[in-house]
Amino acid sequence: MADIINLLPDNIANQIAAGEVIQRPASAVKELLENAVDAGATEIQLIVRDAGKELVQVIDNGKGMSETDARMCFERHATSKIKTINDLFEIRTMGFRGEALASIAAVAQVEMKTRQPDSPIGTCIEIDNSVVRKQEPCQTAAGTSICMKNLFFNVPARRNFLKSNAAEMRHIVDEFIRVAMAYPQLQFTFTSNNQQVFYLEKGSLKQRIIAILGQHYNAKLVTVKETTDYVNIHGFVGKPETAKKTRGDQFFFVNNRFIKSPYLHHAIMNAFSEMLPADSFPLYVLYIDLDPAHVDINVHPTKQEIKFDDEKILYAFVQSAVKHALAQFNVTPTLDFDLDPGIQQLDAVNKPFTEQQQERSTGSSLYKTFTQAHQAHVIDKSSNSNLKHWKDLYEIGKTDMPAQNTGLAPIPDTPAFVNRPSTATMIDDRWQDTTIDQKVPVQVHQQYILSQIKSGFILIDQHAAHERILYERYLRALQDKPMPTQQSLFPQTLQLLPADAALIAEMLPDLQVLGYDMEPFGNHTFVVRGTPADIQSGNEQASIEGLLEQFKHFSAELKVNKREQLVRSMARNSAIPAGKSLGAREMQNIIDELFACSMPNISPGGKYTYVSFKLADLVRMFERGN
The missing domain is CATH 3.30.1370.100 (MutL, C-terminal domain, regulatory subdomain)
Structure with missing residues (x-):
């Protein structure tokens, strides 16, 4: 019987792998931006056309690549980050598996120009459907420029699954923001269809958050900072009034890598408990730095879902850090004055208060000023009190009113009470002149409408x-x-x-x-x-x-x-x-x-x-x- 199992050709294997890594233009944006960060760039440009379907280009001023590396980087699982199995658990870079460029080259037309700063000439490579079409020396700036053109040109079915340009553009913006937020010390620019979308200067984390999320957050951010032997947590959370009904302003970064963690999100929601409605989501941008040995980032193709060796202790640290920050904002501020040691040597502190001194103090006019008789809330019960005039006024009102056999105290006939209808009278006035089956509706607590029907009423x-x-x-x-x-x-x-x-x-x-x-x-x-x-x-x-x-x-x-x-x-x-x-x-x-x-x-x-x-x-x- 003939054998039926064969090895897949490289181009098909690359396209299958690309299905996990490159799902849409935004996926390529993420991978290329992360590569630029790993290259040590200080200035990174993102250029897209037609929401990334026609072009995605990333230009950086990083360390560039040699001619051999420029060719090798498009091979599957070619990487400079891992040499032994132990390196897999000490990852501090954004990329490490060596599959991003190979996956992009399998589903798009790619052109790369790269040059090392100490090299007089660079390298230009063109790849189409995983096949190298051209490789030659070229003149280019130090760093790397990668163009990805016509995504999924060779996989039309995949291209048909792409959404509208506006929808794909939103995904690109999200990926750009996540990388730019993680590295405020780098300059990022983003241009779409020859129009500038973002220009982010180097600066502090707070400046980067405000530049991305909006100037209105400037006075509404609370600093979070917690340092321990196990983990360091820093960043910002929004004050309770910045909470929204929708998600979107929540960012977790573990060792500068954006992640999604419902478990840690729950820790922050617990920290905000009793401050927010149940259906609101607070803003937060939190950075968690811990030993890579405690994290497994190789559990998801996009590396946005990771595992911790001890989630419970991290949950406790995150919740505690956010609670502490919110307490400093919400609770009465603590005035942290340094105590002057000379105060302890004063007579008022280190000498006893004798009986003679007590009598002399209580007899002074200053002391009497603060006794109970001189307090604003004390009412004089003596016969000279002016309260008797209020009693006289009440008696006059009582004698002027006709007697009522209600058993209740009569109401004074003062201007405040003249012609004031009772609640029952007001309701009767609204319901009068209507038939039995068509009563005028009544509003209850400005939230519900009560209306009478034949069989009863509806709310x-x-x-x-x-x-x-x-x-x-x-x-x-x-x-x-x-x-x-x-x-x-x-x-x-x-x-x-x-x-x-x-x-x-x-x-x-x-x-x-x-x-x-x-x-x-x-x-x-x-x-x-x-x-x-x-x-x-x-x-x-x-x-x-x-x-x-x-x-x-x-x-x-x-x-x-x-x-x-x-x-x-x-x-x-x-x-x-x-x-x-x-x-x-x-x-x-x-x-x-x-x-x-x-x-x-x-x-x-x-x-x-x-x-x-x-x-x-x-x-x-x-x-x-x-």
């Missing part, structure tokens, strides 16, 4: 009900009837973070159908000329920011299409919040529109919009005490 959650109404209204707009736009008298310019700007650009066509008149204005800004008619004018910035937060929340929680996420986000962001006072007409409109919906009893998020109570149930509730 409506005003926010959930309005969310359902808006959700169905926006769905109809996307399907066949665009929403009307309210034009602004003065157009507003919105300045957004790069990742948020990419997200808005992705949603822009649908936002325009939903009533937003806005367009890109360059450099992460948008001009808003109009908003949906049911959104208050002048509130464009808050409206867009709230929409972004809700969209990120639904993106993380729901596996639905982008349009569905957008509609749910707009409905939740624009719905009437709990705590807003409503008039009778507004409440009645909510009731009428809610029961005209196709699914009135459930909000888009799955929450009940109303609860009904029957008269029979009320009768039973009141008869239980008999």
